[in-house]
Amino acid sequence: MEQVNVRWYVEDVSAHSCPVAVAGLPGVGHVGKLVVDHLIRALSAVKVAEITSTLFPPQMYLSEDSVLRLPRNEIFFVPETENHQPLLFLAGDCQSTTPEGHYTLAEAYLRVFDLLGVKRVYTLGGYGVGRMIEHPRVLSALSSSKLKEEVIAAGAVINPEEPVGGIIGAAGLLITLGRLHGMEGIALLGETSGYLVDPVSSTAVLDVLERLVHLHADRTELTDLAEQMMTDLAAAAASAVGPRPPDDLSYIG
Template sequence: MEQVNVRWYVEDVSVHSSTVAVAGLPGVGHVGKLVVDHLIRALSAVKVAEITSTLFPPQMYLSEDSVLRLPRNEIFFVPETEDHQALLFLAGDCQSTTPDGHYTLAEAYLRVFDLLNVRKVYTLGGYGVGRMVEHPRVLSALSSSKLKEEVIAAGAVINSEEPVGGIIGAAGLLITLGRLHGMDGVALLGETSGYLVDPVSSTAVLDVLEKLVHLHADRTELTDLAEQMMTDVAAATASAAGSRPPDDLSYIG
C-alpha cells in the first residue's frame, strides 16, 4: 500500500469541478466535521474521490455489514443550482497521526483540488476554550489580508491573538500551503469547550459559511442535534447542582 492513495469514483473530473472547496475533518469538538457531513447529506453530494493512507491511524472501521474497511477521507461534489454555486467538500474519518503526515496529506488534498479546479478553500474546525459556550464566536484566519472585509461582514471575528497557539492540522495547513498552489483560503473556527461533540458551535460556523459561499441548505438535522446537546448539558448541570450538599458553598467566587 502506498503512503497516500487516491481512488477516483468519476470518469470525467471536469464535470465534477468547482472553484470552491470546503474541508471539515475530525478535530476539536468535531465542529467542522459536523458541518460538512451535514451539508453532504442535505445537498445530496456525489462522491468524487477517496483518499486512504498509511499516515492515518491503524484503526479499521466497520461497514453496515460488519465488514472492516480502511480509514478514509473523501471528496464530494455538489453541482450548481439556482440556490448555490458548485461546491466540493472534503470529509472523512481522521487526520494524520504524525506531524510529517499532516504535511504530506495536506499536499495530497491540494493536488486533488488542483485537478478539480479549486481556487478558494474554506476550512472548518473548532477552537477549544475549556468551558461551555452558549453563544460561540467564530474565529477566522486568512491566506491574505484582502479577504478580511468579506469575512468580518459574514460575522466572523479576526484577532491576531486568537486562536492562541495557532491552528493545528488540516484546517491551518490547507490555508497556508494552499496559498502556494495559488488558492485563497479562509479558516473558520467555532468556539467550543473541547470536551464534547459540539453541534451548537457547528451551527455558528455554518451561519458564517453560508454567507461567504452564498449557500442555503436545510439545517433541521444540525439544529436538532444542537437543541439536544443544550438539553443534555442543562440536565447534567442540574443533576450536579442537586447532588451538592446544602452547606456546600464552593460555587461562590
C-alpha cells in the same frame, strides 16, 4: 499500498471541476466535521474521490452489514443550483498519526484540489476555550488580508491574537500550503469547550459559511443535535452529574 492513495469515483474529473472547496475533518469538538458531514447529506453530494493512507491510524471502520473498510478521507461534489454555486467537500474519519504526515496529507489534498480546479478553500474547525460557550463566536484566519472585509461581513471575528497558538492540522495547513498552490484560503473556527462534540458551535460556523458561499441548506438535523446537546447539558447541570463525555461520538452517525 502507497503512502497516500487517491481513488477516483468519477470517470470525468473535469466535469466535477469547481472553484470552491470546504474541508471539515475531525478535530476539536468535531465542529468542522459536523458541518461538512451535515452538508454532504443535506445537499446529497456525490462522492468524487477517496483518499486512503498509511499515515492514517491502522484502525478499520465498520460500515453497514459489518463490512470493514480502511480509514479514509473523501471528496464530495454538489453541482450548481438556484440556491448555491457548485461546491466540493473534504470529509473523513481521521487526520495523520505523525506531525510530518500532516504536511504530506495536506499536500495530497491540494493536488486533488488542483485537478478539480479549486481556487478557494474554506477550512472549518473548532477552537477549544476550556469552558462552555452558549453563544460561540467564529474566529477566522486567512491566506491574505484582502479577504478580511469579506469574512467580517459574513459574521466572523478577525483577531490576530486568536486562536491563541494558531491552528493545528489540516484546517491550518490547507490555508498556508494552499497559498503556495495559488488558492485563497479562509479558516473558520467555532469557539467550543473542547470537551464535547459540539453541534452548537457547528451551527455558528455554518451560519458564517452559508453567508460566504451564498448557500441555504436544510439544517434540521444539525439543529436537532444542537437542541439535544443543550437539553443534555441542562439536565447534567441539574443533576450535578458531568456532561456527556468527549469521546461519546455516537450521535455523529
